Each structure stands twice: as C-alpha cells, then as structure tokens.
Amino acid sequence: MTTNRHRAVIFLFISLTLVLSTLPAYTRAGVAEDILGRYALLPPKPAVRNVDTWFYEHTNPLFCFNCHRMSYPLPPETLPSLPKTLVGTLEMEPGLKRLTDSPGRDVGAVYSPKGDKIVWVTDSLGNWTIWIMNDDGTGKKQLTSNNVISGWPSWSPDSQEITYWAYDSASKTCDIWKMKADGSSKVKLTTDSTLKEPSAWSPRGDRIAYISNKTGNMEVYVMNQDGGGEKQLTKGHASIGFGCYIQGRVCWHPDGERLYFEEATFPIPPGIFPVVSGDVATVAIHVIDVDTGYEKDLTPRCHDYPMSFSPDGKKLVTISFRTPNYGLWIMNADGTNQTRLTWDDQGDRDPRFCPDGKKIVYWSIASGNPDILMINADGSNKTQLTRSAYQDAYPSLSPDGKTVVFESDRAGSFNIWQLSLDDPISVNVEFEKCAVLGSTGKASLTINPRNIRDTLKIENVGLHFDWNSEGRYSENVSSLPILTKPDGVAQVILEFSVPKNAELGYHFYDVRVQYYVEHQAEGRSGIYEHTARDLKVGPLQESDCQDLYVHLGSELDQRYESAMNRSIALGVATSEVTMPLKGYFDYLLTRDGEKFQKANEEYYEAKYLYLAGDFDAALPRLQKVRTLLSEPTSETTTAMVPSSSWVSVALLSAVIIVVIFLLVKSKKKRLPTE
Secondary structure, three states: HHHHHHHHHHHHHHHHHHHHOOOOOOOOHHHHHHHHOOOOOOOOOOOOOOOOEEEEEEEOOOOOHHHHHOOOOOOOOOOOOOOOOOOOOOOOHHHHOOOOOOOOOOEEEEOOOOOOEEEEEEEEEEEEEHHHHHHHHOOOEOOOOOOOOEEEEEOOOOOOEEEEEEEEOOOEEEEEEEEEEOOOOEEEEEOOOEEEOOOEEEOOOEHHHHHHOOOOOOOEEEOOOOOOOOOEOOOOOOOOEEEEEEEEEEEEEEEEEEEEEEEEEEOOOOOOOOOOOOOEEEEEEEEOOOOOOOEEEEEOOEEEEEEEEOOOOOEEEEEOOOOOOOOOEEEEEEOOOOEOOOOOOEEEEEEEEOOOOOOOEEEEEOOOOOOEEEEEOOOOOEOOOOOOOEEEEEEEEEEOOOOOEEEEEOOOOOEEEEOOOOOOOEEEEEEOEEEEOEEEEEEEEEEEEOOOOOEEEEEEEEEEOOOOOOOOOOOOOOOOOOOOOOOOOOOEEEEOOOOOOOOOEEEEEEEEEEEEEEEEEEEEEEEEEEHHHHHHHHHHHHHHHHHHHHHHHHHHHHHHHHHHHHHHHOOOOOOOOOOOOHHHHHOOOOHHHHHHHHHHHOOOOOOOOOOOOOHHHHHHHHHHHHHHHHHOOOOOOOOOOOOOOHHHHHHHHHHHHHHHHHHHHHHHHOOOOO
16 A cells, blocks of 8 residues: 555656656746856955054064064065956946056055045055055055055045155165155155154144154154154054054044054963963053153953044044954053944944044955955944955045045955945936947936935036047037935936947946036035946947847736736646646647747747857847747647647646546555455
C-alpha cells in the first residue's frame, strides 16, 4: 500500500516537472540585466585613514600602524586600493555635482572659512600639489610647484592665507610653509627641515601649531603666524615606534588658547589595564594651555582621537576604539560627560561639526562601503547622505552648512564631489533612447519642488555633456513652465546634439536649473546642479534594438497579463494547480497562443543578445518578434493544430489518469484488512 502511494506521488512529481518545462515561461523585462550583471558595480575595499609621515620609512611596520598611519612622505591620506573601472550607468544622489576631473587622484578638499573657495590636493602632475577653486568648481588654479611634495593645507581664519606641509625628496627636508590664497608670497615658516606632521592655524589667526621631531622626539610646537616666537609645548615623549609619543595632528579649541592632541603608548607598560579589552596600545586625548603649559589627560587608558569642536567650544566629537570598531563619541571640552553617538560597530570616521553645532557629518562603512552620513549631536536622526558602490569619504562642510564636499572614486578615479543639503528642488533626467553619433537626442527633465511652501519659477534649464570641453550647456528657455506650485511637478523636454566623434558608451553630464523662489515681497534666486552618468551613446543598431526591445517587451507583457486575467476570470482550476489556469492553457492551444509562444521565445533569445551588446544578432530576432505580433489576431479559441502545449496538456491528462488508477488499486488492496 505505502509503496504504491509513494510510486504514485513520485510519478506525479516527475511528470508535472516535465509538463511544466514545456509550457512557455514568461520573465518580465529587466530581470536579465540582474542575471548578466551588466550594470553591477563591485564595491572596493573599505577606505582607511592614515596619518603618519615617518613610521614606514624608518621602522618595520607594526600591525596597529596599518590602520592609523601612512607611508612617508605622501601628504594626502591615501586610500588602500585603486578604484575599479566604471561599468554601465552610475546612479547619483540628487544635488550631487562633480567638481574635479583630473587624470590623477583629487583628495583632501577643505572649504575656506568664508565658504567661497575650496583647496584640495592632487597627484595629477606626478608629485602631490595643492590647488584651489571656487566653491562651484570653476576657476581652478595650481598653488604649489610639482617639483616638491606638498599637502595638508590649513586656512587662516580670514581666508586670506594658507599654511601647508612640504617635503623636498631631493634634499630630504620637511617644513611648514605659508602662502597667500592665490599661491603668491610663499614663506618657509620652519627651517630645521625635520619630520613634521600637518600644521593647524589658530582660530584667532595669531598662531600656528604643529608636531615635529626636531629634538629627536615627537612634540607639540606653536609659533606666531609669521614663523617667529616658536615654542615647544610638550616634553619627555619618545620617538615614533615604542614608548609614549605624540602622533597625528593637533586640534585647536575655538578660543585659540587650548590645543588637543593624541598621545600614544605602545606597548602598554606592565600593570596598566586599557579600557579596550585586549588592546596593545592606548591613544589618549590630551589638552594643553598654549600660554600656561597646563596639560591634562582627558581619556586615560582609552583609544581615542580628537576630531572637531562645536562652534561654541563646549563639545568635542571624537572617534574611539571603545566600540567594537571605531565609533563616534562626544564629550565636554574638559573631558567630562563622554557619550557614545554611533552604534554601527563597522567603523565611523572623520566627524565634523556642522556650523550650527546641532549636527555632525562623517563617513562610515556601516553600509558595507564608505558613505557620507549625518547625525544629530545627541546621536539621534542618523541620515545617510550618499549611497554608491564606491568610496565616499572625508567630508568638509561649507561655513553656511548648505553643502558638503568629499572625495570619491565613483567616476573611476578619486575626484572632489559636492553635495547640496538644502536644494528646494530635485531633478530627474530621462533620455528618450540610446543616443546615436551625429544625431539629435531628447532628454525629459522632471523638476520636483521640495522643502518650500512658496511658488517656484523655473528660469532656465541646461545640460552639459562630457564631450563638450568648453563648458557650453544645451539650454531651453522657450518651453519652461512659468510658475510651479509647491505641490506640482514641472517637466521640460530638452534637445541636444551628439557629435560624430563622441566615444561609444556611457557619458557623464551636468544638469543646471536656474530658479526663483517667491516669498511675499521678497524672493531668492538659486541654481540646482547635478552630475550623472546614464546617457549611452551607441551605434544605430543599438538604438533600433532599444526601440524594439522596449516596445515589444511591453506588448508581450500586455498579452500575457490579458490572457492570465481572462483565465482568472473564468475561475476554473485544474486538478494539479489551485490557481485557475485552465483558460490560459486553452489560450495556448489557439493559433494566437502559438504565435505568442514563438514571439515570447524569440524575444528572450534577442534580449540576452541585446544585453550582451550583440546588436547585429539581436536586431533580426526582434524584427521577427514584431512580425509575429503584428499578424492579424484570430477570434477562435479552439486548438487548430497539434502544438507543444497541446502535447503537454495531453500528457498531463494521462498522468492524472495513471495516478488515479494507482490510488484506486491501492485502496482495493487495503479493504480486507480494514
């Protein structure tokens, strides 16, 4: 009895599998892209911040320094791996604009205190050099010569001057320099040529602090803004490697009277028990009064780094290893009330207070790769600002808190990017189809007002493509909406010309929308800018394939859903499936159903060829699908000729009869014993 039942079930399962495999399988458009991974972007390794300029050159590397320090004498803190090559489209966040596009790596961007300029460091000329640009990315200018390595610029409070670190590889000398913001009037502030860490300008503008080993040990120094009056603030520390020594960069309190720095102890002396269980080194935050020399250890036996002060000087945000990975902590300026802010346990780095003191911007690998985040100073309302498969790190906020710049390799190499935090609009761009060389393309721009309660007037819309080196925009001012209500949506169609010599593949482009927000008697003008990379320029065959691919996929979709809806409306289910598919099976037995099956099979053969880039092979198949679907529709619903579906249904019926026979036979054998 049991054997016959098991045989019946197994026979039914195998038969159903064979039957269902012969029925047409419909896969909605879009799934194949995921299968092929055509647009997949592989995330690189997480970024690691490094700050040392000596250790690797003069000692054998120790494992802890792999996380915290960097190879001498590179000034910008380097990231661990070269960026991946871009593949396919590149998704961008609203209000994100690329500011630099050099052949090298552009990193370490910092806003001027006035917010109208940005300095950064690039190796595009071979050696690392310091550059400056306007806050919108225009007016780029090289400030330091490429015959020396220079980096770590620090602004004077009035935005007029910059101090920086420079290393001459020929003479093996390292010093702190000062220059005007336009690169003129360069002055060497230190002349001892010994190892130095980055300098930091006092918030009062009268003094400059740095760390140096001019005595053989790493100590904190301060000097006047002209290089005179140099004063050693700390004493008794060891050279880098073993013992108690000072590392990294100094952090000024907003009052300009106190300095905060890191004192590392490695290895930990016997009898000292660190806060972090199993830690092999401690990194304590110290504060020292520049005038009196009074010094205090704020985080003894911990593993913390001072990062940024609130504008009022009451709070210091730090990164600490007291969490399973580096996390954000906050404390009072005197070290009291130490509070944990983040709980990701994946690594949070480089926090910076916003100008209003209410929020903190930082970068983190909590999402799996480096992204820019923002959090309230009390640890609430954490917001992820960037979302890419690449590395977004080291943010710098504008003084008004409206924009943040950071370094990212999302364009194939590290560039400086700018994200607007308070745009009153967002813009979505969709292209009509794949652009063809030497043709005219169309883009549809959908403009959505946000964060406003007043009416919005769109004044101008433009697109700039990367093949247009002179920065000219394709603009349209004739068909713009006059006024857009806050709850409305504006749509603009913009035409652009594709040059005959443009490269095939995906292209970067910039969107620019000029707007005017009306508010009672007053108003304000603004410009929304956005960078994206989803316009593809391809051969004519690809454009033709794209048209057919989208149109035919939609038509197959409609026919499938129509047949399924009719089947469901009949409400008749087969014995093997609870869903009412009988009407759908009946449809497949018709001549129209046969054509649908052939078109469906042909379409998915063409689809994979299209997504693989074989347009010459895909086009005739798509044209065949169009022919099949364009033939007149028959009104009959009966089977006209034997087909694979007819055979499947017949086979299914035979399977059901055999199963019933086996079950009845099994029941008859069972009756006498019951």
